Amino acid sequence: MHWSNGEEIPDSLGPPGSQERNMTSPRSIVETFVGLADTLIAEFDTIGYLHNLVERYVELLGVSSAGLMLADQRGTLQLLASSDEDLRALELLELQTDQGPCMDSYRTGQAVINVSATEAAERWPDFYPSVVAGGFLTVHALPLRLRHEVIGAINLFRADEEPLSAEAVMLGKGLADMATIGLMQHRTIREQQVLSEQLQFALNSRVLIEQAKGVLAERYALSMRAAFEALRSHARNHGARLSAVAEEVLEGSAEIIRPVG
């Protein structure tokens, strides 16, 4: 097994999920946080990043599996990354039944940690039996949250009943916080790009339309108002955007019928 920089893990750290793993090993935390900083660039592979994140949870917290859900624009949680395929089905069930630690965590913005099997069966009667059938015994969840905004949650599954230590919970929350900031930054950057494109487009359009009015006014001896009306009717009749018609006028390719009267 290799870290992404090509070096091998020292044997003393053991395989993933092992209780002997030193979860606070400097390299793994630094690497995780450095990876999270990548979200600040716009050309950024969200899915790849999320997959890395859930794998980090498995490695660093010693859980069996982890899954990540993010809310879409309508606030509906979507399963975006799972550390293994078997877990996928289980998490999808969580979404379907609308029950489970992830759902609770997302709704309340609180961590759902160390819930006993008995309580889990009571809290999530439609979901928990499948958890057990899937070979897991405990489930936890951490919210992806920044102040008042909760953008998703992380599911953590264990095959045993070992509680998560306070240290593990803190680490988990730290990872979640960094991920949330990164994801929100990325979302903001994307939104800014989209709005910038729209603003630039609208500014261009306005110039083109005014220039086209001038061309038509001169060519057909029209008032600016009549020229604008000619552009508008042509756009309407051809189901085209006003700025597109303006561009055609400037290129000389539009056949604008001179209005009568």
Added chain:
Amino acid sequence: MSTSRALAILADLQGSQDHQDNVHRLCVACAAALSVPAVAVSVAGRDTAVPSLVGASSPAARKIEDIQFSNGEGPSLEAMSRRRLVLVSDLALEGPPRWVGFTSDALEQGIQSVFAFPLQVGGLLMGVFTLYRDRAGGLSGEKMTEALAYVDATLRILLHLQDGLPLDALHPEIRSGVNAHAGVHQATGMVSVQAHVGIAEALSLLRAAAFAASCALDEVAADVVSKKRRFQPQGGLE
């Protein structure tokens, strides 16, 4: 970090999409914060040759920004076309070789240094933010940091105003600035037909006429639109 400072600036501004003077008030706030006599914000589409003023800290600021526009040259225009900061700490010294017309007009207005910041997101340029000062000298590190926060805040306002609008549409606050120069664009279209030239050349003809008559570009444009002036195919005035 400029983001948190930019957000603080916006919070102090307490603007909203219903207001139509958000950018103006930001310019005023910036002029006060940096102790400079003039701050102006202009937007431009792909053709940065004819930007539109959307905010100015004072009538004087508006006038100086207009000088660039009329001359068709200047630090702000260059900042947009080159997409880089243009920092002119001594206009009398650095101005003449680069922007002859603008320099003499600006010096006449008492401007001695100019700092222009392109307003861009990634590769997309939307306009320019310019500080004009009445003394020579560079911006201190502290003032530069603060200026950058205002640039950030300006971008956020512009994008916020655009948010939720249909494609092609501009927020009234932006649109009114753009409409102010509608005459120039209309005249450009008219001249391109009159003189049988392309749009860019038509604008050059208008500028040349403004220069020859020592009047503003807007004035010549208005004369063309009102049919007081025409252009010939050879490029001369009729």
